[in-house]
Amino acid sequence: MRISELQRERLAYQRSRSRRSTLVALLSTAVFAVVGYLTVTSAPGWPRVREAFFDVDTAWRALPAVLEGLWLNLRVLVVCGVLILVLALGVAAVRTLRGPVWFPLRVLATAYVDVFRGLPLIILLYLVGFGLPALRLSGVPNDYVVLGGAALVLGYTAYVAEVFRAGIESVHPSQVAAARSLGLDPRRTMRLVVLPQAVRRVLPALLNDFVSLQKDCGLISVLGAVDAVRAAQIEQAKSFNFTPYVVAGLLFVLLAVPSARFADAAARRAERRQGAR
Amino acid sequence: MRVPALLLTVTAFAAVACAPADQAPSGPTAVDGVACSKDKLPTLTPGKITFGTDQPAYSPWFVDDDPTNGKGFESAVAYAVAGELGYAKADVVWTRVPFNAAVQPGKKTYDADINEFSITEERKQAVDFSAPYYDVDQAVITLKTAKAAAAKSLADLRSVKIGAQVGTTSFQAAERLSTEQDVAVYNTNDDAKAALRAGQIDALVVDLPTAFQITSAEFADGHIVGQIPGGDGRPEQFGIVLDKGSALTGCVSNAVEALRSKGTLGKLEQEWLSSAGTAPELR
Numbered sequence: 001m002r003i004s005e006l007q008r009e010r011l012a013y014q015r016s017r018s019r020r021s022t023l024v025a026l027l028s029t030a031v032f033a034v035v036g037y038l039t040v041t042s043a044p045g046w047p048r049v050r051e052a053f054f055d056v057d058t059a060w061r062a063l064p065a066v067l068e069g070l071w072l073n074l075r076v077l078v079v080c081g082v083l084i085l086v087l088a089l090g091v092a093a094v095r096t097l098r099g100p101v102w103f104p105l106r107v108l109a110t111a112y113v114d115v116f117r118g119l120p121l122i123i124l125l126y127l128v129g130f131g132l133p134a135l136r137l138s139g140v141p142n143d144y145v146v147l148g149g150a151a152l153v154l155g156y157t158a159y160v161a162e163v164f165r166a167g168i169e170s171v172h173p174s175q176v177a178a179a180r181s182l183g184l185d186p187r188r189t190m191r192l193v194v195l196p197q198a199v200r201r202v203l204p205a206l207l208n209d210f211v212s213l214q215k216d217c218g219l220i221s222v223l224g225a226v227d228a229v230r231a232a233q234i235e236q237a238k239s240f241n242f243t244p245y246v247v248a249g250l251l252f253v254l255l256a257v258p259s260a261r262f263a264d265a266a267a268r269r270a271e272r273r274q275g276a277r
Numbered sequence: 278m279r280v281p282a283l284l285l286t287v288t289a290f291a292a293v294a295c296a297p298a299d300q301a302p303s304g305p306t307a308v309d310g311v312a313c314s315k316d317k318l319p320t321l322t323p324g325k326i327t328f329g330t331d332q333p334a335y336s337p338w339f340v341d342d343d344p345t346n347g348k349g350f351e352s353a354v355a356y357a358v359a360g361e362l363g364y365a366k367a368d369v370v371w372t373r374v375p376f377n378a379a380v381q382p383g384k385k386t387y388d389a390d391i392n393e394f395s396i397t398e399e400r401k402q403a404v405d406f407s408a409p410y411y412d413v414d415q416a417v418i419t420l421k422t423a424k425a426a427a428a429k430s431l432a433d434l435r436s437v438k439i440g441a442q443v444g445t446t447s448f449q450a451a452e453r454l455s456t457e458q459d460v461a462v463y464n465t466n467d468d469a470k471a472a473l474r475a476g477q478i479d480a481l482v483v484d485l486p487t488a489f490q491i492t493s494a495e496f497a498d499g500h501i502v503g504q505i506p507g508g509d510g511r512p513e514q515f516g517i518v519l520d521k522g523s524a525l526t527g528c529v530s531n532a533v534e535a536l537r538s539k540g541t542l543g544k545l546e547q548e549w550l551s552s553a554g555t556a557p558e559l560r
Contacts, residue, residue, distance in 0.1 A: 048382035048521075052403065130468075134475040144461065144477055224440060224461030224472055234462065237444030240380040240403035 055243045062235040062244035069231035070251055076145065076217045076227075080152045081210060087157045092164035093190065109161075116158035121219055125151045129223035148220025156213055163205045167198030200270055207263040211256045228252070313528035315363035320388045320525065326364050328355045329374035329387030335466070336490050337549050338393060344371045350486070350549035351391045354410050354533075357541055358389070358517070361532035376444060379518055380404050389529055390518040393484065395446040405523050408530040409514030410542060415450035416488040416556050417480050417502040420473065425480040426500050431559050434502070440469045440478035446513055450505045451482040470495070486550045503559040 003011075040046060094102070094109040116124070128151035133142045141147065171194045179189040199206075221230035228251060232244035321327050330351065333342045340348035347356050347366070359369045372386050379390045380403055395413065396406045417434065419425040425437045434454050440461040441448040451460045461478050463469040466487065472478045480502060483491065492499030507513055517533070519526045536542045 045383055052382040126471075130471040130475045130477075133477060134471075136476070142475075142477055144472075221462070222464055222468065224463055224469075224477060226459065226462055230443065230462055233443050234448065236377075238397070238449070239399040242381065 051241075053242045053246050055241055058235075058239060058241045058243040059247050062232060062247050065231040065235060066228050066244060066248050066251065069226055069228035069248075070255075072145070072225060073214070073217045073227050074255075076149050076152070076220060077214055080149050080156070080217065081213060083153045084156045084160050084213070085206075087153065088160035089164055089195075091157060091161035092168060095161070095165050096168050113158045113161055116154050117162065119155065121151070121155050121216060122222065124155050125219055125222055127151075128154065129220075144223035145220060145225050148223045148225060152213070152216065152220065156209065156216075160206065160209055163202050163209065164198065166205075167202035168194055170201055171197045200273075203266045203270070204263050207259055207266070211259050214255055214259070215252060313362055313531060315368065318362065318525060318528060321386075322370065325368050325370050326359050326362065327370045327372055327386070327388045328359075329372050329379060329385075329390035330392045331376055331379075332373040334392075335487065336494070337486050345369075348549075350411070350545055351393070353545045353549060354536070354542070355389075355391050355517075357536050357545065358407075358529060358532045361535050362528060382521075385520045388519070388523075388525055392518070393445075393515055394518045396514050396516040397446075404521050405519040405526040406516035407519065407526065408533040408537075409516050410533050410536075411515040411546070412512040413446075413515055414485040414507075414556075415447050415482055415505045415513070416485045417454075417482055417505060417559070418488045418492055419480040419500050419502055420496065421498045421500045423473075423476075423479045425502060428480075428502050428559075431505075434480070434559070437479045438477075439480050439482060440472055441482045442466050442469055445484075447482045447484060449508065453508055454482075454505065466491075485556060488556065489550075501556045503557040505559060 043049075091109050091112065094105050095113070097106060125148060129144060129147045132140055132147060175193055175197065176189055179193040180186075184192065218227040218229045221227045226234070228248045229245075232248040235244035236242055315324060315326075318326070328344065330339065330344050334344055334349075334351075335342075336349060338349050338351040340346060340352070344352045344355070347353055356366060356369060359366075374387055374390055374392075376392065379385075379387070379392065379394075380400075382403075389407070393413075394400075394406070396409055400406070417425070417428075417439070419428075425434065428434050428437065431454065435456055437456060438458050438461065439451045439454060439456050440463060441451040442465060443462045448460065448462060461469075461472065463472065466481075466483060469478070469481050470491065473481050482505065485504060488501050492501050517529055519529060533542075
């Protein structure tokens with residue numbers, strides 16, 4: 001293919017513009033960083049803050065304990081995450097059931113969502129974690145990680161069920177009508193036509209809840225478990241130095257970054273599929 | 278004559294140089310009682326002294342969660358220290374400071390915080406401590422019905438599930454037991470007690486006066502297993518927390534020492550923590 005003189009000029013111009021914007025972006029980032037750094041470090045309390053929050057020795061000492069705590073967070077996250085997805089989809093499906101036969105189930109599902117979405121997670125943890133085993137029923141587990149995980153699942157399922165329901169209800173009725181007229185029964189309509197579209201639409205919201213769950217998994221520490229934040233707190237109390245919290249915080253941020261990128265990628269993919277770009 | 282005179286001068290110099298100077302670099306020194314008086318002390322509000330403690334404040338350290346009533350050991354000590362510095366009871370102001378807020382860097386909302394803070398070398402890097410006002414022991418408590426109630430020695434406790442409050446030296450004492458299962462950690466002793474009630478833990482480590490409080494006044498079926506020996510052989514001591522480099526540290530320390538030599542601390546201990554000291558020492 002032959003490129004015309006005019007096109008060549010055009011491309012050269014575009015390249016120079018793009019070089020220029022890269023340069024401007026670099027320069028403004030550098031200026032921004034320097035100003036930010038100087039503002040923070042020139043604050044009168046900075047030496048004390050650096051000592052109390054960014055002490056390398058303390059960070060290094062706290063790291064093994066915090067990592068061990070984070071391992072518990074991760075295990076709880078994976079198990080609870082899977083359970084929540086499955087149960088929430090079930091609750092959402094029940095809430096969208098049509099027909100008078102399903103009335104009691106619908107009421108139950110609605111009541112469940114109302115109660116457990118409204119209940120503060122900490123209170124839920126206390127009720128499940130300390131209240132349930134105090135009944136001394138046989139068969140109720142007495143491990144605080146299990147009980148804490150159960151409380152998380154109860155609370156988050158209510159949230160995620162609503163996200164799924166929003167997705168299901170966002171699928172246009174004509175889709176269902178078309179599926180039915182092709183001879184699909186209601187169950188297959190749901191499985192093959194409605195859910196795939198619904199899930200794709202609410203994926204960003206689901207990942208949002210997932211990141212939120214990443215952090216809330218640590219709340220099981222109120223029941224006695226030592227998660228990353230609790231491990232940091234233990235280290236902090238030994239020395240009255242807050243650096244272990246910063247260490248735990250950074251680890252959580254690192255944990256959330258892959259989810260955020262995945263969410264971005266999923267959103268882009270959905271856009272492409274719908275021909276938005 | 279010359280040599281002793283010189284010696285005297287040197288000693289006097291040394292005394293001045295090392296005693297209060299490194300504790301209170303600005304502000305009045307703590308050597309003589311004059312500078313440590315109410316009108317000279319650089320407190321938050323001139324003429325008043327602000328004590329901090331957490332909320333809720335527990336018995337027997339405070340009574341009815343009201344530090345202003347002068348009841349409970351730490352409330353009484355705070356008023357005694359204030360009195361020693363020349364403050365009347367009405368000049369003592371209380372503020373509520375959560376544990377972490379008390380030790381964070383930055384402007385403090387209190388002059389002195391009295392909240393069962395154990396003195397450690399590590400913690401001294403972050404805050405100032407007064408002279409110790411109480412030697413504390415750690416004890417294991419349980420329910421009469423729990424299996425830990427039968428424990429007679431440290432070895433018997435190995436197989437027991439132990440709990441403690443986070444950030445306390447009780448937790449560190451619990452870790453020293455090196456039990457087979459991890460120590461369960463709770464936000465407060467109230468949570469730990471709930472876990473003990475629910476059977477999630479078999480025993481709980483608290484300081485000895487708290488142990489007596491719980492087993493005598495709170496749990497009808499409570500039982501003290503015994504005291505845990507100290508970590509490094511030295512007694513664990515409570516100190517009043519002050520801002521790092523506070524000009525008041527020397528004066529508050531002097532006041533505490535004065536109360537000790539006058540026997541006031543012992544008397545207050547008798548009055549508020551009298552049942553302490555009768556739990557068996559575990560070996």
